[in-house]
Amino acid sequence: MFRQEITMYQHEVKSLYRYKLIIEYDGTSFAGWQAQKNGLAIQTAIENALHLACQEKIRIHGAGRTDAGVHAFGQVAHCDVSKEWDPHRLAMAINFYIRERPIRIIKTIKMDPDFHARFSAKSRSYLYRILNRAAPPGLDINKVWHVPQKLNIELMQEAANLLVGIHDFSTFRAKGCQARSPVRQLISLLIEKQDDEIHFKFHAPSFLYHQVRNFVGTLSMVGQEKWSVQDFKTAFDAKSREKGGPTAPPEGLYFTKVHY
Amino acid sequence: MFRQEITMYQHEVKSLYRYKLIIEYDGTSFAGWQAQKNGLAIQTAIENALHLACQEKIRIHGAGRTDAGVHAFGQVAHCDVSKEWDPHRLAMAINFYIRERPIRIIKTIKMDPDFHARFSAKSRSYLYRILNRAAPPGLDINKVWHVPQKLNIELMQEAANLLVGIHDFSTFRAKGCQARSPVRQLISLLIEKQDDEIHFKFHAPSFLYHQVRNFVGTLSMVGQEKWSVQDFKTAFDAKSREKGGPTAPPEGLYFTKVHY
Numbered sequence: 044m045f046r047q048e049i050t051m052y053q054h055e056v057k058s059l060y061r062y063k064l065i066i067e068y069d070g071t072s073f074a075g076w077q078a079q080k081n082g083l084a085i086q087t088a089i090e091n092a093l094h095l096a097c098q099e100k101i102r103i104h105g106a107g108r109t110d111a112g113v114h115a116f117g118q119v120a121h122c123d124v125s126k127e128w129d130p131h132r133l134a135m136a137i138n139f140y141i142r143e144r145p146i147r148i149i150k151t152i153k154m155d156p157d158f159h160a161r162f163s164a165k166s167r168s169y170l171y172r173i174l175n176r177a178a179p180p181g182l183d184i185n186k187v188w189h190v191p192q193k194l195n196i197e198l199m200q201e202a203a204n205l206l207v208g209i210h211d212f213s214t215f216r217a218k219g220c221q222a223r224s225p226v227r228q229l230i231s232l233l234i235e236k237q238d239d240e241i242h243f244k245f246h247a248p249s250f251l252y253h254q255v256r257n258f259v260g261t262l263s264m265v266g267q268e269k270w271s272v273q274d275f276k277t278a279f280d281a282k283s284r285e286k287g288g289p290t291a292p293p294e295g296l297y298f299t300k301v302h303y
Numbered sequence: 304m305f306r307q308e309i310t311m312y313q314h315e316v317k318s319l320y321r322y323k324l325i326i327e328y329d330g331t332s333f334a335g336w337q338a339q340k341n342g343l344a345i346q347t348a349i350e351n352a353l354h355l356a357c358q359e360k361i362r363i364h365g366a367g368r369t370d371a372g373v374h375a376f377g378q379v380a381h382c383d384v385s386k387e388w389d390p391h392r393l394a395m396a397i398n399f400y401i402r403e404r405p406i407r408i409i410k411t412i413k414m415d416p417d418f419h420a421r422f423s424a425k426s427r428s429y430l431y432r433i434l435n436r437a438a439p440p441g442l443d444i445n446k447v448w449h450v451p452q453k454l455n456i457e458l459m460q461e462a463a464n465l466l467v468g469i470h471d472f473s474t475f476r477a478k479g480c481q482a483r484s485p486v487r488q489l490i491s492l493l494i495e496k497q498d499d500e501i502h503f504k505f506h507a508p509s510f511l512y513h514q515v516r517n518f519v520g521t522l523s524m525v526g527q528e529k530w531s532v533q534d535f536k537t538a539f540d541a542k543s544r545e546k547g548g549p550t551a552p553p554e555g556l557y558f559t560k561v562h563y
Contacts, residue, residue, distance in 0.1 A: 067441035114442060131437065138438060147441035177391065178398060181327035181407035182374060186442075 059123035062133060063152045063160065064089070064103065066118040069145035071185040071294070075111040076118070082111070085146060089120070092140035096133070097124055106160040106301040107167055107250075112293030114186070117149075117168075119301040121160040160301070166230060167250065168300040171243040171259045171291065187240065188259075188295035194241060194266030196234055202265045202275040203232040203243075206258065213282040215261065217253035217290070225282070227251060232258070241266075253290055261288030319383035322393060323412045323420065324349070324363065326378040329405035331445040331554070335371040336378070342371070345406060349380070352400035356393070357384055366420040366561040367427055367510075372553035374446070376430075377409070379561040381420040420561070426490060427510065428560040431503040431519045431551065447500065448519075448555035454501060454526030456494055462525045462535040463492040463503075466518065473542035475521065477513035477550070485542070487511060492518070501526075513550055521548030 066089070074082030086103060093101045106119040124133070130151040137148045157163075174180050174187040175194050206212075206229050213225040230246040243262070245255055261278065264270040270278075270288070278286040326349070334342030346363060353361045366379040384393070390411040397408045417423075434440050434447040435454050466472075466489050473485040490506040503522070505515055521538065524530040530538075530548070538546040 067438070069442050069444070116442065134438065142439075145441050145444055147438045149436070149438045149441075176409070178327070178394065178407045178409045179402075181405050181409075182329050182376065182446075184329070184405055 059125055059156070060127045061121055061123050061154045061156050061158060062128070062130065063154045063158060064120045064122065064134070064137075064148050065150040065152075066115060066120060067147050067149050068115050068118065069186075070109060070112050070114045072145070073111060075113070076105055076107070076109045085109070085118075086120075088141060088144050088146055089137065089148075092137045093122065093124075095140040096136035097126065097128075099125060104160050106164050107298060109296075109298050110253075110293045112185070113296045113298065114294075115298040116170075117300040118298050119160045119164070121154065121158060123156075158303075163303055164249075164301045166246060166248045166302045167298070168302070169245040169250070169255050170297040170299045171245070171255060172295045172297070173241040173243075173259070173263070173291075174239060175241050176239040185294045188292050190263060190266075192267045194263065195268060196236055196241060196266070198268065198272060199241075199262045199266045200234045202262055202272045203234055203258075205272075205276055205279060206232055210279075211282050212251055212254060214279050214284060214287040215254050215257035216251040216284060217257065218284065220252035222251055225251065227254070234262075255296060256291045256293065257284075257287055259291035259295070263291065264288040319385055319416070320387045321381055321383050321414045321416050321418060322388070322390065323414045323418060324380045324382065324394070324397075324408050325410040325412075326375060326380060327407050327409050328375050328378065329446075330369060330372050330374045332405070333371060335373070336365055336367070336369045345369075345378075346380075348401060348404050348406055349397065349408075352397045353382065353384075355400040356396035357386065357388075359385060364420050366424050367558060369556075369558050370513075370553050372445070373556045373558065374554075375558040377428075377560040378558050379420045379424070381414065381418060383416075418563075423563055424509075424561045426506060426508045426562045427558070428562070429505040429510070429515050430557040430559045431505070431515060432555045432557070433501040433503075433519070433523070433551075434499060435501050436499040445554045448552050450523060450526075452527045454523065455528060456496055456501060456526070458528065458532060459501075459522045459526045460494045462522055462532045463494055463518075465532075465536055465539060466492055470539075471542050472511055472514060474539050474544060474547040475514050475517035476511040476544060477517065478544065480512035482511055485511065487514070494522075515556060516551045516553065517544075517547055519551035519555070523551065524548040 073085050076085050078084045101122050103120040103122040134148040134151040172187045174189045179189045209228045211225050233244045235242045333345050336345050338344045361382050363380040363382045394408040394411040432447045434449045439449045469488045471485050493504045495502045
């Protein structure tokens with residue numbers, strides 16, 4: 044009886060320690076963030092390493108899903124571990140077991156149990172890189188979208204400014220998007236030239252499925268001066284994906300930061 | 304007799320057209336710039352593509368050799384082609400035949416026959432990238448040198464300033480260097496922090512064998528505060544490679560520009 048009580052008591056006080064993981068990855072060789080039928084998911088690769096590091100099955104919960112081929116400097120996930128770890132040692136242990144794959148835990152922070160990587164997030168930042176020169180990439184293969192036609196940055200920024208604010212973004216929402224509403228807020232979209240590259244910096248509380256890639260693909264029509272800014276506005280106002288421009292490929296996209 | 308004269312005449316006027324190639328490459332999978340016994344050289348890969356594009360055997364002459372694993376944004380080479388090409392089309396043709404390898408001709412320019420990629424060069428620029436954080440790279444594997452110990456940039460810059468000017472650089476010259484003299488001019492060396500990275504920017508008329516990598520390896524001793532700036536100066540003044548610090552690995556090094 045006494046033994047049983049102790050066992051119960053131990054079971055009850057067995058608490059879980061919640062950790063926030065800040066994650067960098069090269070998405071080229073993965074099926075995307077989330078577990079898929081075909082190909083290895085980034086989430087699964089990290090869970091496998093956590094299993095080896097902690098000797099227990101641990102699920103991780105990401106702040107956002109990234110498609111196959113999309114990269115991250117600052118994806119965030121949380122997980123619950125039954126043993127308390129020094130955060131730096133936990134990161135080192137996961138990095139050891141995942142060392143053969145291009146995924147690294149940049150930082151691990153111990154959190155209160157009410158922290159949730161996805162639901163506690165206030166906003167998210169993405170970067171999209173276009174290599175805008177005649178020659179395809181030699182050094183950044185699979186890391187940029189190569190657009191050989193010269194893009195007019197001023198016109199793209201003028202069109203981009205129309206997107207800032209709270210709008211119905213149906214024109215930029217992929218089929219299969221599971222969000223209930225196409226209305227989202229875009230906090231900012233800055234377009235900057237960096238040597239041969241053009242960088243699109245997005246900041247929003249949340250994004251629709253393929254929203255960033257559809258933004259960039261449609262803005263590239265304006266940059267090539269195939270569409271005027273007015274054409275862009277007409278497409279945006281039509282609230283129909285069919286009126287939008289193409290979807291930019293995944294390899295130029297980086298999940299850069301989650302803001303809490 | 305008449306036919307023979309015409310043949311001779313044609314042979315004599317058959318001129319060669321000289322082209323300058325600006326080249327970008329990811330050196331990770333190559334044996335270096337120059338033809339080697341083991342592994343594919345970047346020079347050989349470009350010559351093979353030129354052969355296919357021009358239907359003749361063509362040698363290229365680079366502005367500088369890079370070691371196995373070293374990258375380039377702006378290597379320069381020249382070559383002589385018996386047919387006149389539109390420069391942009393020549394670049395496109397080489398890029399087509401080299402497409403399976405991470406090498407690209409960024410630009411091709413028609414030059415006078417006295418232009419020589421190596422001997423006409425006035426100076427050269429290199430970049431060295433250190434990733435200075437606890438976690439190894441996830442996105443830039445083989446593209447940076449990972450140094451987990453925090454580096455003091457101010458101290459490294461103070462030591463670096465001693466290198467600027469005309470000096471005997473024996474302390475930073477690898478065995479096997481074929482240069483007649485260890486005296487070289489260093490025009491500038493700037494050390495800059497860029498997020499988690501430290502960038503070393505070198506500019507000099509020419510460099511000794513492994514000079515940049517020996518500079519960075521030795522400066523990293525100062526950055527880690529294992530050596531004082533005075534220790535660095537003592538090693539420099541000793542004019543002996545044995546007194547210098549370690550050789551930084553090739554993967555952080557980029558040949559960025561040749562100045563003519």
